[in-house]
Amino acid sequence: MRSAGVVFRKELLDGFRDRRAFIAVLVSISIFPIVMLVMGRFAEGIQDELRNMELPVAGQQNAPALVEWLGQQPGLELTPAPEDPESAVRDREVDLVLRIPADYEERFAEGRPAEVELVADSSRTAGGAKAGRVTRLLESYGQEVAALRLVSRGISPMLVRPLAVERAEVFSTRRRRAFSALGFIPFFLLMNAFFGGMQIASDAIAGERERGSIEALLLNAVPARFLILGKWAAAAVFAVFLTLLGIGTCILVLRFMPGALNISPSVTDWFLVAVTAIPLALFCSAIQVVLSTYAKSYKEAQTYFGYVAFLPMIPFFAVTFNWVEQGTWTAFIPILGQHLMILNVMAGEAVAAWELALAGLIALGAAAALLRFASGLFVRESVVFVR
Amino acid sequence: MIRVSGLRKTFGDVVAVDDVSFAAEDGAITGLLGPNGAGKSTTLRMLYGLMAPEAGEVAVDGVDVQRRTMAAQERIGALPDTHALYPRLTGRENIRYFARLRGIPADVTEGRLDEFVRLLEMADFVDRRAKGYSHGERSRVLLARALIHEPRNVLLDEPTNGLDVMSTRRMRDLIRELRGRGCAVLFSSHIMQEVSLLCDHIVIVAAGRVVAAGSPDAIRETAGCEDLEDAFVRLTGPQEDAA
Structure with missing residues (x-):
C-alpha cells in the first residue's frame, strides 16, 4: 500500500x-x-425580437380593419412590404411578410374564408418564432370576428365551443x-x-x-x-x-x-x-x-x-x-x-x-x-x- | 549470485531462448555476449521476472524468480534495454521515485544520491528535467536509479550502447567497482572488446543457445583462435556481424 x-x-x-x-x-x-x-444570449435575443417585432404587410389597403387591429397589438409595428416578398425573405432582408390579396374584402364580406398569406422561412429560428406569433394573432382576430358574426345572428359563441379542454399539469x-x-x-x-x-x-x-x-x-x-x-x-x-x-x-x-x-x-x-x-x-x-x-x-x-x-x-x-x-x-x-x-x-x-x-x-x-x-x-x- | 538452468522461451514459431544455462558468481563480472537477436534481452527479462520461461529455472541468491518474483527482485538491480526516464521529472526525482518504491528511507536515499552525483559527475544536469538529457546524461541517471537500493546482483542490458568514450569509461569503472564490492554483475553486449576488457567470465549466445562459456582464455581455446574476436565470429556463426 x-x-x-x-x-x-x-x-x-x-x-x-x-x-x-x-x-x-x-x-x-x-x-x-x-x-x-451563448444559449442564454440566443434565447434572450429571440425573446426580445418577438416582443418588439416589425411586420411588413403587403396590400395593407385591402384589409383596413385587420391592419388597424394588428396595428393596435403591443410590440408589433407594421411596415410597408418589400417589392418581392419571397425573395426578400429568402435573402434574409426581412424575417417574414404578411400578404393580403386584393380579393380579401370581397371574400370577407361574402362570409367565405378570406385568405391571407404569411411568407416566412421556418429554417430560421427567428423567422419561425415570429411566424408563430403572427399566426396566433391572426387566429385570435379570426375568432373575434367569428364571435361577432354569431352574436349578430343571435347565436351564442359558446355553442360552437362544445368542449373546453383544461390541462392539469402534474409536471411541476x-x-x-x-x-x-x-x-x-x-x-x-x-x-x-x-x-x-x-x-x-x-x-x-x-x-x-x-x-x-x-x-x-x-x-x-x-x-x-x-x-x-x-x-x-x-x-x-x-x-x-x-x-x-x-x-x-x-x-x-x-x-x-x-x-x-x-x-x-x-x-x-x-x-x-x-x-x-x-x-x-x-x-x-x-x-x-x-x-x-x-x-x-x-x-x-x-x-x-x-x-x-x-x-x-x-x-x-x-x-x-x-x-x-x-x-x-x-x-x-x-x-x-x-x-x-x-x-x-x-x-x-x-x-x-x-x-x-x-x-x-x-x-x-x-x-x-x-x-x-x-x-x-x-x-x-x-x-x-x-x- | 545468479543461477540459470535450462531456460527456454518461444514466441510463436520462433525459439528465442533454447536451453540456456550459466551462472553469474558474486564478485565477478559475467558477460552475456552475442549478436543482435541472439536472445540476450529475452534471457535477461526472464532473469528479472518480467517474462515467464517455458522451461528452466532462475535463482537469484537461491531465490526462485518464478515462484518468488518480488523477493528475487529485491535482490536485483537492473538496467533494462529500454533506456527510458520520466521526461517531466528531474534526474534526481527519477532516482528518488524508484528508491521510494523500494522503501528506502529518505535520508539514506539522499546520502546515496549525493554519492552517485559525485561518482557519476551528474551535478550539472541532475536537477534539470530529464526531457532534454543527452544520451550519456540519461544513461548515468538510469544507472544510479538501478543501483540506488545497493543490490547484490546487477543486471545490465547493453549498458554502453550508444555512449561516447567518456561515458563508456565511467560505466566500466563503475562495473569494476561493483565487482570490488562483491556484487554479481551480469551484463549483455554485442561488443567484443568491451566484454574482453571487463569480464571474468563470458557466455556466448547465438540463435538462443549457449555456444561457449568460460574465461576469455578458455573461450579462445575452445574456438582455436588466438584472437577473441575471431573466436566470437567463429562461434556465433555467420548470422550477423558483431564488432
Whole structure:
C-alpha cells in the first residue's frame, strides 16, 4: 500500500507538470459557462425580437380593419412590404411578410374564408418564432370576428365551443425547467467526471509503456496492483477535482447569468450532487485505467477514449427522448443512475439516502473490479513487451 | 549470485531462448555476449521476472524468480534495454521515485544520491528535467536509479550502447567497482572488446543457445583462435556481424 502512495504522488506531480492536463482542465471548466452564455444570449435575443417585432404587410389597403387591429397589438409595428416578398425573405432582408390579396374584402364580406398569406422561412429560428406569433394573432382576430358574426345572428359563441379542454399539469414548473434547461448540467458534470482523469490515466499507463519506462518500473519488487492503484488514484483525484470544479462553475453560472433559468438549487442540493458525482468520477477513472492498460500508446488510449466518449451521452439522450422509465432499478446503473439522480436533485425532488449510498457503492464496486482486471493486464507479457 | 538452468522461451514459431544455462558468481563480472537477436534481452527479462520461461529455472541468491518474483527482485538491480526516464521529472526525482518504491528511507536515499552525483559527475544536469538529457546524461541517471537500493546482483542490458568514450569509461569503472564490492554483475553486449576488457567470465549466445562459456582464455581455446574476436565470429556463426 505504501508503494501505491509513492506511485500516486509521482503521477500527480507528473500530471501537474503536463501542459496537456492543464489545458484539459481549462477546457472542461469553461465549456459549460460558454454554452450557457451563448444559449442564454440566443434565447434572450429571440425573446426580445418577438416582443418588439416589425411586420411588413403587403396590400395593407385591402384589409383596413385587420391592419388597424394588428396595428393596435403591443410590440408589433407594421411596415410597408418589400417589392418581392419571397425573395426578400429568402435573402434574409426581412424575417417574414404578411400578404393580403386584393380579393380579401370581397371574400370577407361574402362570409367565405378570406385568405391571407404569411411568407416566412421556418429554417430560421427567428423567422419561425415570429411566424408563430403572427399566426396566433391572426387566429385570435379570426375568432373575434367569428364571435361577432354569431352574436349578430343571435347565436351564442359558446355553442360552437362544445368542449373546453383544461390541462392539469402534474409536471411541476421547476421539474419541467430542470428537465429541459438543466438537462445538460448532469451531462456536463458527468463529462467532467468522465474525462477528468483521462490525461493522467493515458500518460501514466499507456504513455509509460510507449516510452518504455514500464520495464524498469516493473523491476522494483512492487506488486502490479499497487502500481495500478496509485496510478488510478492520481487519475481519480483529477476527475474528482474537475467534477467539483464543474459544480462550482454551475453554481456561479446559475447565480450570475442574467435571468438564466430561475432555478437556484440550495447548498444541500449541490452537496447531494457532489456526493452522487464523486463515486462516478472514481468509476470512470477506472474505465480509463483499463483502456490505457490495453492501449499500446498514448495515442491509442486517446482513440479508445473517443470510442467510449458516448457513454455519458447515452443517459442524456435517454432522458431527453424518454427512453427510460424512472424506476428504482435505473438509479443503480452507473452513469445513467447518477444522471437521473442529479437531475432529480436539480428538480428539487427528494433523493433517498439509501439510493444515493447504494448507487455510490455499486460504482465503487465496479471500479474495484475494473482495477483488478487492469492489474492482471498490466504485467501480462504480451502487454508489457508488445510495441 | 545468479543461477540459470535450462531456460527456454518461444514466441510463436520462433525459439528465442533454447536451453540456456550459466551462472553469474558474486564478485565477478559475467558477460552475456552475442549478436543482435541472439536472445540476450529475452534471457535477461526472464532473469528479472518480467517474462515467464517455458522451461528452466532462475535463482537469484537461491531465490526462485518464478515462484518468488518480488523477493528475487529485491535482490536485483537492473538496467533494462529500454533506456527510458520520466521526461517531466528531474534526474534526481527519477532516482528518488524508484528508491521510494523500494522503501528506502529518505535520508539514506539522499546520502546515496549525493554519492552517485559525485561518482557519476551528474551535478550539472541532475536537477534539470530529464526531457532534454543527452544520451550519456540519461544513461548515468538510469544507472544510479538501478543501483540506488545497493543490490547484490546487477543486471545490465547493453549498458554502453550508444555512449561516447567518456561515458563508456565511467560505466566500466563503475562495473569494476561493483565487482570490488562483491556484487554479481551480469551484463549483455554485442561488443567484443568491451566484454574482453571487463569480464571474468563470458557466455556466448547465438540463435538462443549457449555456444561457449568460460574465461576469455578458455573461450579462445575452445574456438582455436588466438584472437577473441575471431573466436566470437567463429562461434556465433555467420548470422550477423558483431564488432
